[in-house]
Amino acid sequence: MVSQARLVSSTLIKKNWMTDEVVRLTFSDPHIPALAVPGQFVFLRPSPLNYPLLRRPYSLFDVDEEKGVFDLLVKVVGVGSRILSQRSEREMVDLIGPLGNGFFLSDNSGQRELLTWSDSKHLIVAGGMGIAPMHFLARRLKERGEEVVVLFGAVSRNEVLCSSEFQELGALFVVSTEDGSLGKMGKVSSLIPEYLSRDKRIQIYACGPRGLLKEVVELSRREGLLCQVSLEERMACGLGACRSCVCKVGTESQFEYKRVCRDGPVFRAEELVVE
Amino acid sequence: MGNNKINLEVHLGRLILKNPVLVASGTFSYEYTELIDISKLGAVVTKAVTLRRRQGNRPPRTWETSCGLLNSIGLENPGVEHFLEKGLPCWRRWPVKLIVNVAGETVEEYAELARILDGAEGVDALEANISCPNIREGGIFFGVNPEMSYRVISAMRSRTSKPLIAKLTPNVTDIVSIARACVEAGAEILSLINTLRGLAIDPDTFRPRLGKGFGGLSGPAIKxxxxxxxxxxxxxxxxxxxxxxxxxxxxxxxxxxxxxxxAVAVGTGNFVNPRIPLEIIEGLTKFLEEKGMRGVEDLVGKVRFEVGATWPRFPRTEGELTI
Known part of the structure; x- marks a missing residue:
């Protein structure tokens, strides 16, 4: 697939703090909303100065083609995200995008396998910031009239994100917290079995911590479910040159390294060795 | 003031480049053609090519430091045959000079790579990577020793008539002794520096940040x-x-x-902003214009030290380094 990524300066037009640590940033850009597909990311410079040095990858939370805007979810975890979260509205942010391969949906590029849509049920499984690429995906699925269930896991209730945003799309949004302060107590993976139905073909889309992904991948294999995983990884070039952000594809004994930025970030569960 | 009297062309021995701005090995790939016009570059230096495919090191492979980047990629590449079949034809679509960086585990491997690439059309020069700190055999093991550097370069020299560059490691006591050995062995151009060996540790887990442990530091921190x-x-x-x-x-x-x-090569800067090499070409043109200079040659070596400035002194080169 010929990448349509561009080097652009996008204007930060809106900041909306979702929790104490997570901010939703809205950018105006004439290209990215029209080009992007769910699961893709942008690679941006938190600061116009050279510190921090490297760009940071952020999944597209959603895009609005008509308005020419796109949104990112940013959690303040380190220097880069702190600086980015402190940028002011109307500032320009230097970014490259859209990058990477998105979720495998039917499209016209010929690169994506056409999945069977009739009688499908779509389970989105997100741990924490793993929710970041899922709104765009859920919206596209709902626009096709699909059944979408979002299973969201957090440590505690104050980290639960975006429930109203997904409900507005018409998706069922189910929460679990590790401390039991909201929803079912425990890991989000423990919610999955309840939503497996025999009469519908289940498709799972997962993003979050590696432990969660490992469980989801294993469960999908056991149950023979279609499953796609979006990997989060530190990156240096974001384009495929440096080979920093590699993951194992194949089997534990016979694998090759694939680039999360270029060959992913979305992979099929059956090909991935999650460590 | 127009820039028509500025000429950025540089002669690196037999290798003539339209401007002195290159992109360094391992930091640039064909994907960059999607974002910048690479035909404007002085030259592209490929990621290291080895005789056989290399899987590379276990991740994490990079760690950002203060103004720097620590990496241990491990020369992941599909091998020279794949490069000739797939990589080279892509690069040849572009009117840009191509320098192929090669790395081996033995002197013979370097020689064999030189022989194989000698006949390759579209390869304008070879760069001997005798300085990679991240592989178990070869690489830096040659570059830290003048005698071994000499052996690698002379073995390559006897197998290729293409311009030959030796890429040097800074992880040595006396860079000049290595440089001299490479020139005596037939290197016509030297490129330096490769990364500085380093280690970053996670204070919480007590573990190295990189999967392989040690890595090589690049970026503004090492300038x-x-x-x-x-x-x-x-x-x-x-x-x-x-x-x-x-x-x-x-x-x-x-x-x-x-x-x-x-000439200069942009490495880690390509990650910061893929436009940096092109911005340097533009900025350099304006700078030379403002200084009333005609080309880069007017700048080369023109640093002005105060009398009595201190110098690095090493037993083997002391005599040559006094002002």
């Missing part, structure tokens, strides 16, 4: 080390130098020229 080494070699030897290490803008490039480099 003064690189500029210093360029100048040491420039003082000691009459050989064209390509300066590499933390270059992010044209002023960084000018520093390297003043120290004695005839």
């Amino acid at each position: 003064p080390v690189a500029v210093g080494m360029i100048h040491q070699v420039y003082r000691a030897l009459d050989v064209p130098l390509i300066g590499i290490g933390g270059i992010l803008d044209y002023r960084d490039a000018v520093e390297f020229f003043l120290a004695g480099a005839r």
Whole structure:
């Protein structure tokens, strides 16, 4: 697939703090909303100065083609995200995008396998910031009239994100917290079995911590479910040159390294060795 | 004032480049053609090519440090046959000089790579990577020893008639002794520096940040080390130098020229902003224009030290390094 990524300066037009640590940033850009597909990311410079040095990858939370805007979810975890979260509205942010391969949906590029849509049920499984690429995906699925269930896991209730945003799309949004302060107590993976139905073909889309992904991948294999995983990884070039952000594809004994930025970030569960 | 009297062309021995701005090995790939016009570059240096496919090191492979990047990729590449079949034809679609960086585990491997690539059309020069710190055999093991450096370069020299560049490691006591050995063995151009060996540790887990443990440091953090080494070699030897290490803008490039480099290569800067090499070409043109200079040659080695400035002194080169 010929990448349509561009080097652009996008204007930060809106900041909306979702929790104490997570901010939703809205950018105006004439290209990215029209080009992007769910699961893709942008690679941006938190600061116009050279510190921090490297760009940071952020999944597209959603895009609005008509308005020419796109949104990112940013959690303040380190220097880069702190600086980015402190940028002011109307500032320009230097970014490259859209990058990477998105979720495998039917499209016209010929690169994506056409999945069977009739009688499908779509389970989105997100741990924490793993929710970041899922709104765009859920919206596209709902626009096709699909059944979408979002299973969201957090440590505690104050980290639960975006429930109203997904409900507005018409998706069922189910929460679990590790401390039991909201929803079912425990890991989000423990919610999955309840939503497996025999009469519908289940498709799972997962993003979050590696432990969660490992469980989801294993469960999908056991149950023979279609499953796609979006990997989060530190990156240096974001384009495929440096080979920093590699993951194992194949089997534990016979694998090759694939680039999360270029060959992913979305992979099929059956090909991935999650460590 | 137009820029028509500025000529950025540089002659690195037999290798003539339309401008002195290159992109360094391992930091640039064909994917960059989607974002910038690579035909404007002085040359592209490929990621290291080895005789056989290399899987690379276990991740994490990079860790960002203060103004720097620590990496241990491990020369992941599909091997020279794949390069000739798939990689080279892609690069050849572009009107840009191509320098192929090669790495081996033995002297024979370097020689074999030189032989194989000697006949390859579209390869304008070879760069011997005798400085990679991240592989178990070869690489830096040659580059830290003048005798071994000599053996690698002379073995390659006897197998290829293409312009030959030796890429040097800064992880040595005396860079000049290595540089001299490479020139005596037939290297026509030297590029320096490769990464500085380093280690980053996670204070919470007590574990190294990189999967492999040690890595090589690049980026602005190492620029003064690189500029210093360029100048040491420039003082000691009459050989064209390509300066590499933390270059992010044209002023960084000018520093390297003043120290004695005839060309520069952008490495980690390509990750920061893929436009940096092109911005340097533009910035350099304006800078030369403003200074009333005609080309980069007017800058090469023109650093002005105060009388009594201190110099690095090493037993083998002390005599050559006094002002």
